[in-house]
Amino acid sequence: MSFDAAYQSKTFNSVGTRPLRPDGVDKVTGRARYxxxxxxxxxxxxxxxxxxxxxxxxxxxxxxxxxxxxxxxxxxxxxxxxxxxxxxxxxxxxxxxxxxxxxxxxxxxxxxxxxxxxxxxxxxxxxxxxxxxxxxPHVVDVDAAMQTDAPVLNETVFTTGIEPAPTSPSNVTNRAEFGHGDVDAGFAKADVIVERSYKTEQTHQGYIxxxxxxxxxxxxxxxxxxxxxxxxxxxxxxxxxxxxxxxxxxxxxxxxxxGGFGGxxxxxxxxxxxxxxxxxxxxxxxxxxxxxxxxxSGPTSATSIDVKIGARKDGRITAASATLRYSSGPYPGMWAELGAMTSFACYDLDNVQTVGFEVLVNRPKVAAYRAPSAPMAAFAVESAVDELAHTLGIDAVDLRVKNAAKEGTKSSYGPVYGPIGIGPTLQAAKSHPHMSAPLGKNQGRGMACGFWFNFGGQTCTDLNINADGTVTLAVGTVDVGGSRASLSLIAAEELGIAYDDVKAVVADTATLGYNDMTDGSRGTFSSSMATISAARNAIKVMCKRAALTWDIPLEDVYWEDGHAHAAGTKHGNRAPLSVKELAAEAGNTGGPIAGHSELVADGAGVSFATHICDIEVDPETGSSRVVRYTVIQDAGKAVHPSYVEGQYQGGAAQGIGWALNEEYVYGADGRLQNPGFLDYRIPVCSDLPMIDTQILEIPNPNHPYGVRGVGETSIVPPLAAIANAVSNAVGVRMSHIPISPPRILAALDGNG
Amino acid sequence: MRYERPQTLEDAAALLAAADAPAFVLAGGTDLLVRMQNDNFEADLIVDIKSIAGMGDIVQSDAGFVIGAAVPCAALSEDAALVAAWPGVVEAANLIGSTQIQGRCTVAGNLCNASPAADSVPALVAADARVRIAGPNGTREAAVIDIPTGPGKTSLAKGEIIEAVLLPKRAAQAGDAYLRFIPRTEMDIAVVGVSVNLTLDAGGTVTSARVALGAVGPTVMLVDAAAEAIIGTSLDDAALDALAAACSAASTPIDDKRGTVAFRTKVAGVLARRAAQTAYTRAGGK
Missing domain, CATH: 3.90.1170.50 (Aldehyde oxidase/xanthine dehydrogenase, a/b hammerhead)
Incomplete structure (x- = not known):
């Protein structure tokens, strides 16, 4: 299979339109089977x-x-x-x-x-x-679990990643370190250093x-x-x-x-x-x-994070470091490692060091939650960057622009970036009307950036052209956010047929080759690549059938605008053959027409977002209300813009809930106190304003249409954006998520 | 499990009195149906009272209002006379759950569920509301404040059913208001609830008042000291400060998943001040 996944600029007919999703009616009428x-x-x-x-x-x-x-x-x-x-x-x-x-x-x-x-x-x-x-004896708190007198959950756990290896067991399963340069030398060059510790409580994905x-x-x-x-x-x-x-x-x-969101x-x-x-x-x-x-079932980690950032007076960051402790439940995880990798991924840094510790606690086994581990790390780092901007007297966006990663930057977790969207999202934020809108009484504004890797992975797709010329697309990535619509648009685009003529289904494990799961924002990225490949394979078959029909050499047939064409003047009188015409004759020209694809979708482009949040706080009760929220994110190419916007809004909504009220509350007996939606408070519709979105399209060089994953990055900035907005509104730095009314009131009363 | 839909209060009371295992009254069902989903829920009998004559009616008389036990909270807000007389009670009842919940839930059910955080109960207590109770031995009346005895517990005897909630006739220049704190905008349970009911004289001086607190103790409490702090005043800043202090002082909350002691204690005072100002304005005070 010599499939060329490189980006090629082109004008689209189907991609970028907003048709209704094929599963929508069944879902709103109750016919869909869960x-x-x-x-x-x-x-x-x-x-x-x-x-x-x-x-x-x-x-x-x-x-x-x-x-x-x-x-x-x-x-x-x-x-x-x-x-x-x-x-x-x-x-x-x-x-x-x-x-x-x-x-x-x-x-x-x-x-x-x-x-x-x-x-x-x-x-x-x-x-x-x-x-x-x-x-x-039990322990549920991440910091308490690291103490030497904490009950040890598993006597066979000796921290890995430490030299020399420890001789006694502990609840710390692994230490992971990332970075480059010399942070001590970097901090020595700094005019200003911001240093603070943060905590975030455990949250659940909250799928309905x-x-x-x-x-x-x-x-x-x-x-x-x-x-x-x-x-x-x-x-x-x-x-x-x-x-x-x-x-x-x-x-x-x-x-x-x-809903799944990783769970x-x-x-x-x-x-x-x-x-x-x-x-x-x-x-x-x-x-x-x-x-x-x-x-x-798996919630996300609770965390405890220390951040230190040093900068010169002109705003250039000279060094940044972070120590991140993530709970993983009773079994080893790699959640702190992901946090350590993502913490400073938005920035171009000469000297950076992050260290992650995985910590066992007597809580449920942690599972992925939408850009797993990145929101907590971003909360800590983006809060510190905000504080640095205040300390330096530099605008929070300008400070980030000055230090933003760009093409060629060696990332804090190792790789060198290709074309990326952090700079453009910051520029878009700077010129967005939200940024200059006046604030009312008791209101504050915050902004923050976020990063997520995205993933590609193993993908297998079948595209069958039916006798009537319609297309059945069988994919193996579960549709969690509208991918059947997006993939149908992709198939329609490649084949040159109407969206309504494509029916995408999620095939079972007996009828299609192996597919990795829908995680890492890979559903549309990877399956669209496989769909393009499958469609191009089907087009090769159709070109052969046209050659047979016309009885001309295959090399004289080419495909354009949904039709097989005879090339050159010697076959000039041949009317082009449509997909429908070729399908109708398939039984006489060699049998069913299909395209198959199996590939590893490499090159998932990294994703960046910048969020802006306005919040109003009642200083007497600590009650807060998000009054305006804007998401700016790079999509590479938005295949179905409505569903891209939906992903941006959904991630922001989950992040807002996490930032303000959601948390696992344990009693002294180690029992979960709030296992229900009454007391585990996810936002209800009336809690949120309309979340505005702005899609940027910086093509991913490793996808034929430039597509990047869009599903996860939108949950990364909200914790920090909210914290920065609340801190701006009340004048006190909020360093413990969720920033619930009791915590705000305690901070205002000096008991934070 | 048996489901019964009796036509008379006598039959309903007899069914409940005869049950030898857990039995429940079903009105709106917004608490009961949720509890029935719990793994540890057990019941042998559910008695639906919605078919009993009068249960769904709001009746106004010289003595005040009689609200049948099966009247959904949403219906209270559609009764103009009731809204004019007891706006605080109506607003409290219509803070429960969500719009959909309010279409089913009842104030009698809210009371019998005996949650210290029930929204309508502080408003009923501040209004000095009473309930009419039907039982195997006939009918009796009781003050609303005497019904809940602790979280999930009531003073109702076996076989007794609340038949109606009785709101007294309203004096001129009177007003009430209820405020509660929730971290969200709806679909939540009060972390603190405060209701203030007051009457003014022609000069705008508070002549009588009742102040009730919810969610800051095991049951809804009537705070006499808070009422005394504003009686005889025109709700000046000093009176409001004294009111807030009295409410905070009367609060005996716990730290739990819904809030902290410090938060609840302070916010009880903040909400009391705000509720009193609203009640004062509603009473015609300036």
Whole structure:
């Protein structure tokens, strides 16, 4: 497959238009089928028993009374999920998280599961399962977990990344360092140094649809899984590995998805549903309740971050450093490492050093959340940059412009940048009317920048041209944000046909080759590249068919504007053949027409954004209200601008919620106090203003149309933009997220 | 689980009295239906009172207003006479949940749910509202403040149902107001709630007042010291300061997922001051 992914400037017909998404009507009328909307004959109901303790050794589990409950068909514990992980620590963590083995590691950790003929029997059985716990000391705070006297969660953890290697176990699993230059020398050259510590609390992705699946293991060793996921191929691999199935015998179908934001890149209960089905010999439906979603599916890290930035009086940064501590739940992660990589990615720095520590705590296993780890690092760094601008008396945008990374900059995490959008987003912010609009009483303005890597990955796509000339596009990346519409536009663009003539579907794992999951803002980036490739392969087939039809040499046929044309004057009388005409005759010219593509979508262009926020604070109550918000972000090329804007707005909305009110609240007993949407406060519609967006298009050189991922970067700047706006409004630097009314009031009263 | 929809209060009371396992009254259902989703919810009987005559009516008489136990909160705001007489009660009832919730939820249900953070209860207490209770042994009346006895607990005996909420007749130059603090704009629960109900004389002096606080103690509380701080004044700054101080002093909140002691204590005073000013204006004070 010699597919050239290099960017080529061209005029578009379909790309850049805003047709309705194909899944929209089904979603607003309730016809769309989500995880819980699938049923099989004879299906059982599954319920999971969860640890009420933050940390406890499991001395024994007696299921005999529960098994005697009428209607109970299977009960599984860790004994039914033997360790087949063969030394793979990441896989073992997934297994142990799905079903606690020796110890329950957090409030909500699964310890057993029941499949019964109905909910009532299942719930009754849960009550009769007797678990003998030895309650152990626990720790939930990231800083407390690093103290030498903290309870150690895992005696086999010795911090890696430190020389010499430590001789005693701790909760710090890894130390990672990035940067270049000499920060000590850089700070020595600084006229001004800003140094401050920050904290952010743990948040959940808050997807509206809880995890849900239907699992069915057959007696012949085959199995089916219908599931709400961001990556059914990855779920297939994880489940097959954990249950000892051959990958080919497990068919996974992804349902529509009611939000994932990273939380559905990870199996939580699907292997348990399969184990129950295998034991019961019947299909099993498992739906997590909202409480279970909060207690036992992955939130993001809580963090504690120190930042130091030095600059000359003219605003040029001479050195920057950060120490980042990220909680990962009870299993090792690489969340601090990502934070350390992204912290200073917006800037062109001679001397920079970041160090990340991964910290174990008795909280749920951390999962990706939209640009995972970057928002917290950006909160700390962009708050410090804002403070530096105030200290120097330089405009916050000008200071960033002066230090912004550009093409050729060696990034703080290593690579040298190609063409990037941080400078243009800052220039756009500077000239945006929002930046100069007057502020009202008790209002403040803040701005901040954000970065995300973006990802490409393995991608496989089939494009089938039907007999009537319409096109079915089968992709393997789950549509989390409108990618079926975007990919249909791409196919229409390449083939020169109408958007309405393309029907994109997400194929199951048995009907398409492996695809990485929809993460890293890769859905539209990677699958559009594969769609272009598949369409070009189909065009090659159609050109051959035209040559056959005309009985002329293939090299005399070319494709333009959705038609095969005969080249040159010697075939001048041939009327061009359309896709419809070629499709109608396909049976006589060689059979069905299709284009296939398999590729690794390299070169996902990095993404930058600048956000501007106005906030009003009631100084007597600490109540705050976002009154204006603007997102400026580079999309490379906006395939479907409405859905790009939707991604910008959605990321900003989630970031605003994170910044102002969302947080996991634990009691002294280590139990989660607010596992529901009443007290885990995500913003409601009336909390937010219309979020204005501005799309910049700086083409990604590694995509034929210049596309970059757009889904994640928009959640990176809001924490800092809000913090800077509140600090501007109340005159006190807010360094602890969420900036909730009690924290604002305490800061105003000098008790912050 | 059994669902019953009796036609009379006597039947409803008899059903509840005869239940030998947890039984619940269903009016709007906005609390009950949510609780029924919980894993640990258990009930043998649900008694829906919406078919009982009079439960859905608001009746105005010489004595004041009688609000049936199944009247949705949204209907209160559509009753012009009620809004004119008790704007604070109506605004409190219409802060519960969201627009959709208000179409179903009831003040009687809000009261019986016995949350210290219930929005309508401080307003009812400040208004000196009473309830009519039907039970196996006939009908009785009680003050609203005597119904909740602690979080989730009421003084209602087995088989008793609140039949109606009674609001007294309004004096001239009287006004009430309710304010609550939530971190969001809706769909949230009060972190602090304050209701002020007052009456003025012709000169704008406060002649009587009742001040009630929510979410700063185990039950809604009536704060006499706060009322005394403004009675006899024309709500000058000193009176407002004394009111705020009295409300903060009366607050006995806890640190929890919804707010801190320091925050609740201070904001109780801030909201009391603001609610009193609104009530004063509504009463015709200048």
């Amino acid at each position: 995880g819980a909307d699938f049923n099989m004959p004879g299906q059982l109901v599954a319920r999971v028993l969860r640890s009420p303790h933050a940390h406890a050794r499991i001395r024994g589990i007696d299921t005999s009374k529960a098994e005697a409950v009428k209607g109970v068909k299977a009960i599984v514990t860790a004994a039914d999920l033997p360790d087949l992980t063969n030394g793979n620590a990441d896989l073992f963590a997934i297994l142990d998280n799905c079903m606690a083995r020796d110890k329950a590691m957090y409030d909500g950790h699964a310890v057993a599961a029941v499949a019964a003929i109905d909910e009532k029997a299942a719930k009754q059985a849960l009550k009769l399962i007797e678990v003998d716990y030895e309650v152990l 649809e809880p995890h849900a699946c239907v699992a069915n293991c057959n007696t012949d060793g085959t199995a089916d899984l219908w599931v709400c996921t961001q990556g059914h191929f990855v779920y297939r691999q994880n489940c097959a590995d954990l249950l000892g199935l051959e990958v080919s015998k497990l068919r996974v179908t992804s349902s529509e998805i009611g 559905k890149t990870h199996v939580w209960a699907e292997p348990v549903a399969l184990a129950l089905s295998r034991k019961a010999g019947r299909p099993v439906k498992l739906i997590m309740s909202r409480e279970e979603v909060f207690r036992a």
